[in-house]
Amino acid sequence: MALASQSVFEYANLSVGEPFYRMENYSAEGGDVSSSLGMSVSTKRLSARIAIDTWIAAGVNAPLTSPPSAEVLAFLRRAASRARRIAGICTGGFVLAEAGLLANRRATTHWAYARDMTSRFRDVRVEEDRIYIVDGPIWTSAGMTAGLDLALAMVEKDLGADIARSVARKLVMHQRRAGGQSQHSEMLDLAPKSDRVQDALNHARKNLSAPLTVEDLASAAHLSPRQFSRVFTQETGQSPAKAIEGLRLEAARLLIEKSRHSLEVIAQETGFRDRRHMREAFMRGFGLPPQEVRREARS
Template identity: 75%
Template sequence: MHRIGYLLSDGFQIMALATQAVFEYANETAGSPFYTMEHYSVEGGEVRSSIGLAVGTRAAGPRTQADTWIVAGVSDPVAMPARPDVLAFLRKAAGRARRVAAICTGGFVLAQAGLLDGRRATTHWAFAREMEARFPDIHVEADRIFIIDGSLWTSAGMTAGLDLALGMVEKDLGAEVARSVAHKLVMHQRRAGGQSQHSEMLDLAPKSDRIQNALNYARQNLTRPLTVEELAAAVHLSARQFSRVFTMETGQSPAKAVEGLRLEAARLMIEQSRHSLDVIAKETGFRDRRHLREAFVRGFGVPPQAVRREARSGA
């Protein structure tokens, strides 16, 4: 039996508890209760989340043990630093546990406890620079879904905690169980930790349905040249009107946005597949692997081979 203890403090983000569904379905898939879960706080009793929902907890004392500790984040780790008794408990618990994990800004709690010194870690992208500035001994990698460094696991914000939990299931019970759990949770893909937190579609954030539909059309037809005229026709606008509205809503030209979508798709294929760069270039609309490499270096600062090596190393 693998015991998981969720360490909660007032103001914790309720999304952290969504990861319990991953372990619940892992038990169901495995056919036996491999995981047990319990909520803890240093004082015990009710702890309120950031939206005011009260959750009952057991007191975490000197003899409290768990195989895995998961620390929930708070909405603002700078304004709400961890209490000294929480940090003292974590320092002792880390020495007895198989692993310690932090979801979202929970990484700041591990950092304050000194557990991340000299290690790689990630957190919500909005607080990554703050973590880097406050804790210079930590190798912060802001553009990662989750990171495993020895027995310490850290994840990016919100839904990335589900990916971290699935990573634990894969490590404990194997890839087939993790795939089954992801399928039951209707997760359209199981993201490896090395994937980027960045989403080109979210960054563009168009305001109208027409421009959103044009972007969806582009993403579904990346193998095509995708001229302004084609995108405009797909949403029943003239090319001139489409270019004007697109730039006004997204802050980018259609050509620049399409290149961003191509790069995002190429990066996913590089991280997740074994296809050659020639195949990936063709599937994502680049002329050839040389064109793909030039765009990759321009967009990400590294060649595609470096991203593939890092993804395989992380796996």
């Protein structure tokens, strides 16, 4: 998945009609390197003479139990002083941290390993619920598909929003995620087992501005309200009201982070009674008021 981020740069070249980016893979010793799936990846050996604009450290399926070699860490420190930017995808951030490149910086990583990063590197300001973070020339991302979001953000910075949108369309990326967006999806967390409950949730997501009573959701699922409430709770572990509030919060947070709409408009669009009601839900769900979420996103 870390290597898949190269497709973003490949399709950026196709969108601009010229080879703006050139990608190469490097390793400590060079030669063929086996991926976690067992596929062989051809690499060049790291050399102090290499002049590279952007370095990206790929992640592995778990944080390294032992740090990279002193040679690799020294190389990364030199590279950070010469390259325009350096990034760590997923647990690749641990490699940057071992090299001291994340000291006194904001960073993120795969949510499953964020606390491990916090405990191992006390000088890193880890934000475990972010898709990617840019702190000066240092970029870090969450795991798996978040590497695509990080690469797309680099393309947008280099070539503009129109090219980034073109790349996203070509790669069939359903939604370009902002760096401040949560790593977690409310719909994914609910994970209903039946199509009926999934249909009700899809109906809710498309009609968040509506009241969305249990009767409305039961009708979308073609069940009686009583039967729907029982099946919904069994399959998701939440009551319908709690799940709908989670969907409203997710949608409102995204609008707050990415749009310039007022909080009153966002509350109305996502089905909260008013701005005060939305604030109460934000405090329960995130421990922060909407204004603070917007300030963090803009900073």
